[in-house]
Amino acid sequence: MNDDLQAVFLDRDGTIGGSDVVEYPGEFKLFPYTAEVIKQLKVKGIQVISFTNQPGISRAVAKEHEFVRELKAFGFDEIYLCPHHHKEGCQCRKPSTGMLEKAAKEHSLDLSKCAVFGDRWTDIMAAKSAGCIAVLVLTGSGTAAYEQNHQTSKVQPDYVAENLQTGADWLLKASMEHKN
Structure with missing residues (x-):
């Protein structure tokens, strides 16, 4: 674990709320602990950044704004x-790592001092390709992604968490232990 965690990237659907399918704005609900996790990270001076694939925008099902x-x-x-x-x-x-690289450039982030939380293997692949700490949450599609990939994929998460809360607890604890 690197000193001074700079940012945490959170996937949307299945990670911070919702389910294993895309729920569009207005229908989407956060998990009960998500707002507190975001607050905990921000209080520690860690930027909290959303990074999400939303192909419904290109299909005109929803609007980016x-x-x-x-x-x-x-x-x-x-x-x-x-x-x-x-x-x-x-x-x-x-x-692909495009969103992570753009964020790193725009916010002067060292991606090795950033963590990614997601419920799909694509989140884990992006994180590891960019040099980030990768946390797979078992909410949303997480359990299915884990069962499908953990024995066969060369790319593995750094931590598998029951949910965003337990993953954030692990990350903050590991970050503190590394400092001491």
Whole structure:
């Protein structure tokens, strides 16, 4: 664990709330502990950044500004989202590292001092490719992703957490232990 965790990137659907399917703004509900986790991280001086694939935007099912407004209201410091369908071949859609690299450039972040939380293996792949700490949460699609990939994938999370709260607790504890 590196000194001075700079930022935590949180996936949206299945990680901070919702379920294993996309729920659009207005329908989406945070898990009961998410607002407190965001607050805990921010109190420690850690930037909390949303990074999410939202292909419904390219299909005109939802508007980007609706996601941004909702995520800002949840307390995120910054929002990075990929509006593209996976067939569009962009560099921002996870498992690509485009959103993480853009955030690093715009906020002078050392990605090795950042953590990514997600419920899909694409989140873990993006995190590891960018040099971030990777935490898989078992909410949303997390359990299915773990069962499907943990024995066969060369890419593995640094920690598997029951949910965002237990993952954040682990990250903060590990960060403190490393400082001492």
